[in-house]
Structure formats: structure tokens, C-alpha cells
Amino acid sequence: MMSKINFLKPDKSNLYTFLYIGSFLFFFSVLDVLFNSFFSLNLTGFLPSFLSFLFPLILGFIGLYFIRIELSGIKQLDLLNKHINTNNFNAILSLLIIFIILKSIPPILSWFFIDASFAGDSKDVCTGTGACWTYIKVWMRRFMYGMYPNGEQWRINLSFIALALLGSVGYFATDRFKKYLTLYYVVIYPFIAFLFIFFFISGGPVFFDFSYGIIAAILSIIIGFFIPSKFKFYYFLVVPFALYILLKYFIFYEELIELGKLDGLNWVETGAWGGLSLTFIISFFCLIFCFPIGMAFALGRRSGFPLIRYISIGFIEFWRGVPLITVLFMSAVMFPMFLPADFFIDKLVRCIIAISLFEAAYVAEVIRGGLQALPRGQYEAAKSLGMGYWRMHIFVILPQALKLVIPGIANTFLALVKDTPLIFVVGLLEIVGMLNLAKTNPEWLGFAMEGYVFAAIIFWIICYAMSKYSYNLEQKYKTDR
């Protein structure tokens, strides 16, 4: 039996016969599917429907079997065999994937472009079977800026452009200024960003309690540079709180605050903020806050003082153990109960605090991984040079540890960006929330798909760019040890 079909076994001796037959069969099968999907033309229509359906697969399989000739000497053929045609199983899988791609291209193309409607500004133009991009076009401002008044949206644009420009100075800094970059990005840039959002985007009494906190934090960090490292711990434990209370209750009285008011700018309350710009604002602030908090708790968890260690462990495990949605619930319904009755905190600020604390726990665990990965020798060497705790960590340990955990931190930040849509729990509507609102508009019913595809593309681009950037960063700071 075997000897009879042995002539069907492809080998090198009659290479070209098999190559021609095999590639003809293979190309015919691909062509069949291609015609079928692009021109709805069935080449094998004369066969019974069941057979016609399986025909390309069988044909392609036989074709691939015939051209599976080892060491044929033809470069392209060897490459093809090596990559998609190593054995029968792989051949079938390859064929299936090729067919799936061929089959799925036409409907996707026609939905996205060919049958889609782009023109017009009402629902009437969307009569085709394709996507209705008019819907996105009409709602674009809402998806980008939420309920922010149309006439004021230049404020958001201006702030974002200015912040993007200010953020990119790192690329243009000359060597003379490079050493100040860390200070710039850690302290000055966030402060400028805060001022922009405070004065420009809000333009009113929104962030007050928060702004005292930020001013207190930044002042205390700046003064902190001059505090001898022996007292730094006590300093950071006491002074920020003290400054905050001082600012809130003694220096700025409520009547004196006209701080948030620039001439000619209207106040836009945070409830009206929304869309993609809110995603950016929340991600930005949470990113800035969660990093130092996470670092502090990572150091606390590695601390030699048992009480500090237990408190840090408790903090980290608590936030890591609960879902973000319950944390936001807590910030919405439970947190106001814990504050004095006259102590109003805007819900956006509450949200930012909640997300920051939540992500800080994850950042802490990531940084702890980096700290643990450093060899003991680094600590001992730093100590033997007479460095104290803070000096050792700032100049020796943390720079190396952070370098090691760039991918982990990038993943945490990605998770943060992907978690921002959850703020719908407290009633803030960023882009996904706006989509859900637009979807229920009686004039624009039935375009949920377009909206979600649109948002998915935006988020995908942001997240993919972030992950690629972190990969570059990782390669850039990779030091061989």
C-alpha cells in the first residue's frame, strides 16, 4: 500500500513537478476565497454547498503538502516552508488564518470606509449599512471636552498645548541644564500644570482645599532640600500638614480668595468637565501623585522600623485587595462622612485622591521589587561612604532600582489610564461616559458601535504609544552590570 502511493511523496528528485502542482493548488485555493469574499463569486459553485465550503481548505492543504520539500535549494520556498508550513497541523492553521484574514477584510473595509457616511451633520445621511462617522463628527466636541461650554474650549486647548510644549523641554535641554531636569519635572512642571488647570480650565473656586495642599507640598519639598538629613523624616511628617493648616485657616481667609479668578474668564465647574480632556487631566494628576506616595510606602515596607513596616504593609495590601470601583464608591458616599461638615471637597478632587492612593499601592509593590533586586553590596557600599538613609536612597539606591522597574511602572501607569473610565461611578463623564450619554440621545439612537469603536481606537493608540515609549526608555537606561 505504502509503495503504491510513494510516488505522491514529494522529494527533491522531482522537485519541479511537485512545486508546480502544489503551488497551483495553493494559489487556486487562496484565489477561490479571495474571489468569494471580494467579488462574491463562487468558483466552486458547481459543487454541493458543503463541499464547496471545505474545498479551498482541502485543496490548499494538498498544495501545501506537495510543496513541503526539505532543502529544496529554492530560497523563497525554504523560507515559506520554515515559517508557515512545517507540518500538516501548521499548514492547516496557516491556511485557516489566511482564509480568515481574506474573509474579514471586505466587511471591515466596507463598514469603516466604503459604506460609511462621513458628510452631513444630521442622522439622515446615515442610511448605508456602514458606520456613521457623522455621529462622531457631530458629537466630537462632547467626546473631547464633555459639557465644557463651546465658547470656552480654547482654554483647554491652550492649556494642553502649553503643557505639552513645557513638557518637551527635556528633549531640548543642553547639557548645562540637564542636571536641573529632575527638579523641573518633579516639582516645577507639576506646579505649572496645576496652575494652568486651576486658573485656566477651572477659572473658579474648585480646587481650593486641594490647592492649599499642593502649595504646602511643593513649598515643603523645596524647603526640604535644605533640611539636614537627620531631621528630614520628622520634617516631612509634620511640616506639610502644618503648612496646609496654616495656609487654610490662617493666611488665606475665604474672603481673600479671588485667586482662581482671572479677568474675563468664567468659572466652569468640574461637573461640566469631561471627555478625553478629563481622561488626560485625571491621568496626569494621578500619575504625579501616585509615584511619590508609592515610593514612600515602598521604602516604608523595606524599613527597619517594625511599626512603619506594618503600617506600610497594611496600606499596600488594603488598596491592592479591593477593586477600584469600591474605592470610588467610598470616595463618593463614605468619604464626605469622614470630613467636617463645612469641609467641601470637589468630587473630581476626591476622585483624583482615591485613584492616586489606589495606584500608589501598585507602584509601591513595583518599586519594592526593584529595591529587592538590588544586591546588598550597593547598600553596604553607600553606607561605608558615610551616607545617611536619605542620601543613600536618593543618590545610590533609588536611581538603580527605578531603572530596573521601568516596565513595571509603565504597566501600572497604563492600568491607571485604562482605569479612568471608572469615574462614571461618581458621576464624572470622561470619553466612555460621554459615549454612553450620547448613545441615549433620542436623536442619535443606534450608533453605539461607532462610538465604542472610536473610543477604542483612541485608547488603543494612547496605550500602545505608552507601552512602546516605556520599551524605548527601558532600552535607553539599560545598563549592563
Place this chain on the structure above:
Amino acid sequence: MNFKLKDIGPQLMTVIAVVLVFGFFTYNAQVNMENRGIDFGYGFLSQESSFDVQFSLIEYDGSHSYFRAYLVGLLNTILVSVIGIILATILGVIVGIARLSPNYLINKFAAFYVEFFRNIPLLLQIFFWYFAALRALPLPQDAEAIFGISFLTIKGLFVPAFIWQNFNIFFYSIVAAIIAIIVIRIHSKKKQETQGKQTPVLLISIGLIFILPLLSFLIGGVRLSFEVPVLKQLATTSFIYEGGVSLPPELIALALSLSLYTATFIAECVRAGIQGVGKGQKEAAASIGLTPNQVLKLVVMPQALRIIIPPTTNQYLNLTKNSSLAAAIAYPDLVLVFAGTALMQTGKAIEIVSITMFTYLSLSISISLFMNWYNNKIAIQEK
């Protein structure tokens, strides 16, 4: 006493700061609750809840207590998590292996899947499946039967229900089979270690797990019949299927998006694990004459699993926590039923949010304790 001020100082200060913050919060909470006339306590759990839940695994209606509502939510959370974990594991393992395939097309296809699904927020995916994709399904009266017995419609998936007689005998037979398998495994391992003889454990196990339940059908008087869902007209244009088991579209959308999303992470864990086993290990195993199957079973998998299992458990935990997003599409899980409806009705914010958080917290802490124990157990014992 050899305490030094240098050691005690920072700790004392930290503790004082923490106590002050908590004290501040507690004090305010007391004042606020007094002002609003709310009293603190968990007594409401036994009161009548008087709200209904769309989908519940245990018998529940408005006349049951809040505690029962909590149980309904918890069971629904567990249900969707278990479905999600099973699907995500199957998909993740397949995709993870596919990413290591020498086949270029398969490799890229898997990579595309991972990059695509992991970079889109989970909430958006849930919305997409629930509001866009599943809304495109046919109405109950237009649905075509899948294999003649199940119906996938806009109102959910309707599958036949199993109707058991003497289910307990069947259940005991399965338990007996599992116990027998464990005993045989231990025994054969001992035998191999002492005498070097191998027993076909896998074949025996498969045989046992099939034969014992089969015997329970033949001798034990277990009967199984199916109740196929039947279309029923409620009004002129309103149809619904009756009988069988109905899975609501919320559950389908949630389980689908959770498993598609988490599978990408599991796939990466699997890939990292298999790649983490050195090439030399496989070559060494092959060179001492093990067959490819044995190489995989005895050398590669035990080492790969050591790398794969801890991060994968983490992903399971993430999936369970992410299932709380159910609240966004009104699947009655713990957050929606308890932290949503029950909170709205009773106004007991602190109690309810704390119970909800504590539930999730105890779940994750118990799993991470287990993971620590497991890690210590399988860690390479270095000499």
C-alpha cells in the same frame, strides 16, 4: 532597656500621625452621623430588603433579608468570576503557546490579539459587547436554534436544563472517583520511587472518572433528562423562552469581555514561563532519551509552571476584582446589589461599603496567603 530614641522617634511619630488622621475621621463620622440622625450598626442585615434582583442563583425576592441580598450578589460575583477564569485560562494558554509557535502567521495572529485587547480599557470592552455587539443578536422569535436546543437571542442565551433524579448518588460517585484517583496517584508515585515501576495513572484516572459516574447511572438509579427551552408568546410582539436555563446578556457580555481581556495577560504569563525554561534543559532531557512528550511533562512543564502560576493567580485575582465593573451594565453582582441598591435603600454608607470592601479584601488576602505558601513550597531549594 536598650531602646534608643533614634529608633523609637520615627516610629512613634508615624503612629501618632496615623492615629491622629484616623481619630479625625472617626470623630467627624460620629459628628456627621449624629447631625443626620443615622445610627451606626449592622442590625439592618436581618431586615427585610424589599427590592428585587434580576438574576440570582439562590431563591430570593423582596421579602428576604439584606444578608440574603448580599449572598445573592456574592454568588453572582463568584459565578461570573469562575466562568471568566475558566474561559480566560483556556484562551490564554492557547494564545500563549501560539505566541511561541514557529509558524509566522500563528505567532503574529496571537501577538495581534494580545496587543489589541490589552490596550483597550476593560470597561469599554464590556460596554462594547453589551451595548453594541450583543444588541445585534436576533429577537427571541427570530432566533435560530444552535444544535436544535439552545437559543442565542438579544434577551440572553437559553440552554437546556438538566433534570436529575437521585443527583446525590451521582455526586457521591464523582467524589469517590476523585478520591480514588488521588489514592492511586500517591500509591503509584510511591511504587515508582521504591520499585521503579510505572503505572499508567492517566489511563486509570480517565477510566475511573468515566466509569464510576456511568455505574451510578446503570445501577444507582440516577436519571438525567433535558428540559429544552420553548418559545412562548407573552403579548403580540413579545416573546420569551420558557424552561431550561437562561443566561442573561449581562452575564454573557461580562464573562466574554473579562475572559478576552484577562486572557491576554495570562497568555503573556504562559509565554514568559515557557521561555523561562532554558534550552539546555530540553536538550539535556532529550539527550538522556526521554520522548518529546516526556520532556514536556517531566522537565519543561514543572519548571515552567513554577514561573507561570504565581502571576497567573494574580490575574485570576484581578479578574475577580474587575468583575465588579458589572455594576456598569447592571449585572447584579456584589457591588451593584449591595453597594448600590442596598446602600440606596438603607443609607448605611459606612457599614455597606466596609462590608463590600472587606469581602473583596478577605478574598484577595486569602488567595495571596495561599500563593505565598505555594511559592515557598515550589521554590527551588538551593544548597
